Amino acid sequence: KKDIQDYGSVDVLGALGAKSVKSTVAFKKKAIGAYWIRGYETWQHKKAELVKGYQAGLELCANSEWLCEHAAMLSHQPCELIRPGIHTKFFAHKPRKNKRPLVVGALYSARPIKRSKFASKAVKNAGGMQLWMLASRPPPNSILKNKVCVQPTRVVKRGLMQAVDIWIAPSTSEGLHLPPMEAGLCGAALVANSNRRGGMLDYANENTAL
DSSP states (O other): OOSGGGOOOOSEEEEOSGGGHHHHHTOOSOOEEEEEOOTTHHHHSOHHHHHHHHTSSOEEEESSHHHHHHHHHHHSSOEEEOOOOOOTTTSOOOOOOSSSOEEEEEEEOSSGGGOHHHHHHHHHHHOSEEEEEEESSOOOTTSOOSEEEESOOHHHHHHHHHHOSEEEOOOSOOSSOHHHHHHHHTTOEEEOOOSGGGSOTTTOOTTTBO
16 A cells, blocks of 8 residues: 555554654544554654653554563553564574584674674684674774675575574664574574563573673
8 A cells, every 4th residue: 555544444554664654543434542662762763752752642552572662651652562482493493513602693884872892802812713794794904804694595594593503692782682582583692682672681691692
């Protein structure tokens, strides 16, 4: 459909981001309006824009505890926590090969809040390790890395996660940070960010991560 008003009768109409809140609120047919809050919006949009969207009259929901609390605090209304599904049989543990350097996995992003340079520097300082990265675009030469998968398919991403020994996730702003969870299911040891906004404390604790 080119226009949201072209949709027929629906029970629930969801805004999947701040940019679709206005059209969801304006939907003329009877439906429950919901706003699926995304973690990236907290650093991509100004606070005033977020508050306006949160207070637009839609039911609020998010995928992490801190994001729900953040939205509830700004909107003065409840925000429902909805956990996304994850395919535990697809992201499955696979034995690592012996007699090779330790391999560290991480995401690459040019955005400073993702702290990709921190992951690269940590591996370099530790010495004797390789860094394999998943990226949406190739990292610059200044980033130490041994292997990069750019815009990988789901199968390629799983293959990399099943090969790395450690997954490091230094990002300071996520919703529910899924890649470390997927890597952990594949058997990688997790090095997590203790900042709640890093999106890992919903599942990473002293028993599951460093």
